[in-house]
Amino acid sequence: MATATEPAPKYDLQPYKSLENDELSRRIEAVRGELGDRLLILGHHYQQDEVIAHSDLRGDSYQLSQMAAQSSDCRQIVFCGVHFMAETADILANRPEKLTERDGRRVQVVLPDMAAGCSMADMAAIEQVEAAWEDMGEVIDTNDITPVTYINSAASLKAFCGKHGGIVCTSSNAAAVLEWAFQRTSRVLFFPDQHLGRNTALTMGITNDQMPVWNPFDNDLGGHDAETLLRSKVILWQGHCSVHQMFRAEHVHQFRERTPGIQILVHPECPQEVNDLADVSGSTGKIIQTVQAAEAGTKWAIGTELHLVNRLKAEHPEQEIHFLSPVICMCATMYRIDLAHLCWSLENLAAGTPVNIIEVDEETTEWSLVALERMLQVS
Ligand code: 13P
Ligand code: SF4
Numbered sequence: 001m002a003t004a005t006e007p008a009p010k011y012d013l014q015p016y017k018s019l020e021n022d023e024l025s026r027r028i029e030a031v032r033g034e035l036g037d038r039l040l041i042l043g044h045h046y047q048q049d050e051v052i053a054h055s056d057l058r059g060d061s062y063q064l065s066q067m068a069a070q071s072s073d074c075r076q077i078v079f080c081g082v083h084f085m086a087e088t089a090d091i092l093a094n095r096p097e098k099l100t101e102r103d104g105r106r107v108q109v110v111l112p113d114m115a116a117g118c119s120m121a122d123m124a125a126i127e128q129v130e131a132a133w134e135d136m137g138e139v140i141d142t143n144d145i146t147p148v149t150y151i152n153s154a155a156s157l158k159a160f161c162g163k164h165g166g167i168v169c170t171s172s173n174a175a176a177v178l179e180w181a182f183q184r185t186s187r188v189l190f191f192p193d194q195h196l197g198r199n200t201a202l203t204m205g206i207t208n209d210q211m212p213v214w215n216p217f218d219n220d221l222g223g224h225d226a227e228t229l230l231r232s233k234v235i236l237w238q239g240h241c242s243v244h245q246m247f248r249a250e251h252v253h254q255f256r257e258r259t260p261g262i263q264i265l266v267h268p269e270c271p272q273e274v275n276d277l278a279d280v281s282g283s284t285g286k287i288i289q290t291v292q293a294a295e296a297g298t299k300w301a302i303g304t305e306l307h308l309v310n311r312l313k314a315e316h317p318e319q320e321i322h323f324l325s326p327v328i329c330m331c332a333t334m335y336r337i338d339l340a341h342l343c344w345s346l347e348n349l350a351a352g353t354p355v356n357i358i359e360v361d362e363e364t365t366e367w368s369l370v371a372l373e374r375m376l377q378v379s
Contacts, residue, residue, distance in 0.1 A: 010351040016340040021050055024339035028054050031346040039349070040074035042067060042089065044081035045284040046305040046334040051080050051342060060285035061085060061151045062170040062379070068092045068109075069376065072101075076349055077109045079358075080337045082118045086111040086358040087155045091365050091372060109358045110349060112341035116333050118152050120269075123239035124192035126156040128216040133164070135219075136189070136235070139226045145235070146181035147189045150174075150196055151375075152241075155360045155368045157191065162370030171268050172283035173379035174200040178234075180378045189214075191237030195244065199268045199275045201234045213238050244269035246329040247303040252277040255301040255322065265290055266303035266324065274303060274324075284308055291316055306330040 016024065032039060032054070042064050043055030052058055057067050068077060068089035077093060079086040086109050093107040133142060147166035149157045158168050165184065169177035174196055181188045190197035194213055201211060210233040214222035221229060222238075229235070247270045255262050265287055266278040275281050280290050287304055294300075296318035302309045303324035313321040323329075348355045360368065 007353050009348045009355045010353040011344060011347050013341070013344045016344045019340065019343070021339055024343045025050070025054070028339065028343050028346055031343075031350045034350055035076070035346075037073040038075040039078065039346075040067075040071055040076070041078045041080060042085075044085060044334065045288065045308045045311075046331050047080050047337060048307050048335060049311060050339050051337055052311075054342065055080055060170070060172060060283045061088075062172045062283065063285055064089070065092060065151065065170070065372070066376070069095075071107065075105065075107060076354075077107055078342070078345060078349070079109060079111050080342065081111075082116045082121075082331075082333055083111060083114075083358070084118055084121050084152055084154060087360050087368075088151060088158075088372065090358050090360050091155065091158075091368050094365070095369055095373075106359075108349075108354055110345050110354060111356050111358050112345040113336040113338075114356050116336040118333060120150075120192055120239055120241045121152045121154055124149075124153060124157060124216070124237055126154065126160060129157060129160055129191060129237075132214055132216060132222060132237075133160075133189070135221055136229065139221065139229045140187065140232075144185045145187045145189050146185045147191075148177060148181055148197075149191055149371070150193045153192055155364045158371045159364045159367035162367035162372075166371055167374040167378070168368075168371045169196075169375060170283065171196055172285055173375065174268070175203060176379045177375060178204060180374070187232060188234045189237070190234055192239030193241065193269055194236040194238060195240055195271055195275070196268050197234055197236045198272055199270075199281065202272070202276075206233045210234065211236050240271075241269040243305055243329045243331050244303070245271060246327060247271070247274045247324050249273040249277055251303075251324050251326065252301070255324070259299055259301075259320075259322075262299040262301055262322075264303070264324065265300050267305075270303050278303070288312065291319065291321070294319060305334070307334075 041055045043052045043058040069092040090109040147161045151170045263279040299320040301322045301324045
């Protein structure tokens with residue numbers, strides 16, 4: 001990944017940190033007014049309320065990718081989300097046909113805080129995936145494996161999938177993507193989230209003994225014998241989301257005992273023991289739609305990031321909404337995007353000294369796009 005060369009910023013971040021939210025909001029709106037349609041602020045559902053209030057469009061990972069792919073008038077996207085989302089936006093907003101439409105002008109993608117990463121995405125490094133692929137090749141013909149990367153991954157992994165006949169998925173299209181993969185090969189390597197891979201494959205009749213978990217720190221075939229790998233249908237990467245792994249089966253049992261009629265609604269990044277017990281499992285977009293479509297008086301315990309659950313609670317007082325875990329599960333990296341960083345990045349953008357531009361290098365872009373376009377065609 002390359003970051004574009006940036007001129008020295010006109011404004012330093014530090015003074016913004018001591019400003020009140022009202023002042024920051026007022027200044028953010030002033031820049032939005034000044035830049036008009038040239039600026040598109042995208043916000044993921046896990047963003048804090050103060051930040052999401054300033055987004056032009058909000059969505060789950062799949063919807064946000066579509067929004068970036070379809071953007072036409074804008075020249076700058078400020079992404080209130082995490083690093084892999086901004087990379088994806090850069091790749092999709094600047095694909096060849098879009099550049100031609102705009103006479104070669106790139107859309108600049110800005111991530112207000114470069115520290116807004118994803119701990120799950122960091123659990124699969126390209127060197128580890130390449131080494132695993134080579135090791136697997138000692139036992140299985142890799143031409144018969146489709147690599148599938150969850151969108152929560154670095155662009156280099158998406159490029160790996162593009163190069164090796166593979167594809168990207170999100171939590172809203174993982175089943176369709178796995179079906180696509182099984183039309184091509186008899187096996188899948190799924191990274192970095194073992195839970196999304198497992199929960200999705202289980203709904204397709206694949207069993208746990210056909211899904212070994214590849215440990216990238218075990219140099220001996222990821223911790224498996226050749227027979228296990230030969231029996232496999234889906235090889236899962238040993239990665240997880242630190243937020244969703246906090247939800248437990250006992251939380252579900254406690255709610256069911258305490259609150260008769262409660263329905264359990266979870267994100268498929270939760271472990272299998274939780275996902276299996278849930279009434280509904282789906283992406284952040286599906287979680288929102290499910291609550292929106294429910295009748296007044298419906299009782300929910302929701303297993304996903306805290307900011308989204310709290311927002312649903314506030315927006316749906318006619319329903320009874322609980323957070324599934326007794327402990328706080330919030331995405332610390334999503335939370336890095338605050339009004340101070342948003343205001344600082346916007347004012348620098350308006351001043352012509354953009355900060356934190358995310359620009360994926362050409363070769364990575366080319367191959368990532370292959371895998372992303374396959375995904376956009378599948379679902
Ligand atoms: P969605 O694609 O469901 O929005 O999920 C993104 C994410 O990071 C969940 O942890
Ligand atoms: Fe990554 Fe989990 Fe945060 Fe989603 S909630 S961005 S998977 S750490």
